[in-house]
Amino acid sequence: xxxxxxxxxxxxxxxxxxxxxxxxxxxxxxxxxxxxxxxxxxxxxxxxxxxxxxxxxxxxxxxxxxxxxxxxxxxxxxxxxxxxxxxxxxxxxxxxxxxxxxxxxxxxxxx
Amino acid sequence: xxxxxxxxxxxxxxxxxxxxxxxxxxxxxxxxxxxxxxxxxxxxxxxxxxxxxxxxxxxxxxxxxxxxxxxxxxxxxxxxxxxxxxxxxxxxxxxxxxxxxxxxxxxxxxxxxxx
Numbered sequence: 639x640x641x642x643x644x645x646x647x648x649x650x651x652x653x654x655x656x657x658x659x660x661x662x663x664x665x666x667x668x669x670x671x672x673x674x675x676x677x678x679x680x681x682x683x684x685x686x687x688x689x690x691x692x693x694x695x696x697x698x699x700x701x702x703x704x705x706x707x708x709x710x711x712x713x714x715x716x717x718x719x720x721x722x723x724x725x726x727x728x729x730x731x732x733x734x735x736x737x738x739x740x741x742x743x744x745x746x747x748x749x
Numbered sequence: 750x751x752x753x754x755x756x757x758x759x760x761x762x763x764x765x766x767x768x769x770x771x772x773x774x775x776x777x778x779x780x781x782x783x784x785x786x787x788x789x790x791x792x793x794x795x796x797x798x799x800x801x802x803x804x805x806x807x808x809x810x811x812x813x814x815x816x817x818x819x820x821x822x823x824x825x826x827x828x829x830x831x832x833x834x835x836x837x838x839x840x841x842x843x844x845x846x847x848x849x850x851x852x853x854x855x856x857x858x859x860x861x862x863x864x
Contacts, residue, residue, distance in 0.1 A: 642791075672852065681753075681839050681855035682792070725791055736782065736805050737841075737853060739791030 644726050644740035651747050654715045659724055659743045662708040667731030671709050673702050674725040676742070682725055685711075716747045751776065753842050753856035761862045762830050770825045770859045774842030780804075781823040782853060783815055784839040792839055798823055799845070827861075835863045 641664045651657055663671065670689050674682035686695045688704040695702050699720065701712040711724055723744045727737040754773045762768050774781050780799040784792035797805040798817035812828045821842075827834055837860050841853035 674855075679837070679858075679860070681755075681857045684852055684854055687852055727791070736794045736797055736807070737784075737792070738794070739784075741789070741791050 642726055642728055642738055642740035644724075644743050646743060647741070648744040649746070651713075651716055651745070653717055653747055653749050656712070656714045656716070658713070659711040659745070660708060661711070661726030661740055663726075663728050664707075665728055665730050665738075669729040669731045671704055672727045672729070672737065673700075673709070673711055674727065676723045676725055678723075685724075713745070716745075718747050718749050721745055721747045753840055753854055755838075755840050755856040755859050757859060758857070759860045759862075761864065763864050764830055764832060766830050766863075767826065767828050768830060768861060770827075770838050770840075770861075772823045772825070772840030772842075772856060774821050774823075774840075775854060778842035778844055778854075779821055780843045780845060780851075781817055781821065782841045782843070783823070783825045784841065784855075785809075786837045786839055786858070787835075795825070830863045832863050835861060837861075 643662045645660045670687050673685040676682045686702040691706045693704050699714050703710045723742040725742045727739040756771045782797040783795040786792040794807040796815040801817045815825045817823045837858040839858045840856045843851040843853045
């Protein structure tokens, strides 16, 4: 059974203080790993898709990386507007394109 | 371009009642998936539909059902509501189902409160 574990559960940073969020996963075959951002009371907003180990993608202050067992979301010089819950999800290589989500990391960036 | 839309935004029901939630996918997207998200948890998969056919079902009781219409919009129905059904219900659309993976894009959700 797929399992996605995110750490830490919550992270508080000062503006400009870089850090990383972790997503570890166990699947029989990875079709894709996905990062979403979710603001309170809203739907998840798509950020990145990673398909194979060694792949990296960047968007503004965010950079996502993937290994065979985990993914990292690196946040460089965060701003208060980066405060949100960051969700990691995996799609297995067999079956339909359903997503299995972790519980998320709640990020708070203070000015 | 319009994103995924869901209605209603908020809904309050009492135990034992029935509810219907609606979703319109992004134009051109043929697959719709439903997720339940309780407070403090990640979304949990309920159903996936593609071309009006059910293609996947999560670990939810038979009180949950769904369907997809010819215009690719979808409804999620929940019968005999329980307090534990209170959650944010999310709809996600994507281009296709499984032949090649396509990202899922989420709507704003429907907040269901069961009293």
